[in-house]
Amino acid sequence: MKNLTLILGTILFISIGYFAYLNYGQQVNFAYFYKKTPLNVNFGLAIAALAIYSSFGAFLISAGKIMELKERVKKHMRNAERASVESDESGDKVKTLQAKIDTLEIALKESLSKK
Numbered sequence: 001m002k003n004l005t006l007i008l009g010t011i012l013f014i015s016i017g018y019f020a021y022l023n024y025g026q027q028v029n030f031a032y033f034y035k036k037t038p039l040n041v042n043f044g045l046a047i048a049a050l051a052i053y054s055s056f057g058a059f060l061i062s063a064g065k066i067m068e069l070k071e072r073v074k075k076h077m078r079n080a081e082r083a084s085v086e087s088d089e090s091g092d093k094v095k096t097l098q099a100k101i102d103t104l105e106i107a108l109k110e111s112l113s114k115k
Contacts, residue, residue, distance in 0.1 A: 013051070020047040 024044030031038045 013055075016047065016051045020044040020051070023047060 021044060024042060026043035027040055028043045028046060029038035029040055030046070
């Protein structure tokens with residue numbers, strides 16, 4: 001799946017570059033601000049610039065999502081570690097109590113055998 005997305009992304013960028021190259025000589029007017037004179041820009045350069053800006057925006061959005069997912073994974077890992085430590089602690093408590101019970105049984109047997 002990773003290779004497929006890489007191939008499709010590469011094909012998409014090549015097609016955008018080719019489309020920008022085909023329209024390099026064309027001029028287009030952009031109204032950048034309200035009631036300002038329109039900006040006359042080469043259409044091929046405008047396509048390339050918009051592709052770069054949109055790629056950067058997509059990168060920032062995906063980076064934010066990746067950071068959010070990493071934080072979720074860390075939270076789940078901490079919860080799993082806590083659960084593991086709690087189970088280890090309860091296991092240690094059981095072992096300690098079992099040792100105390102064994103000691104008390106031995107002491108009881110010794111005291112009963114003396115009588």
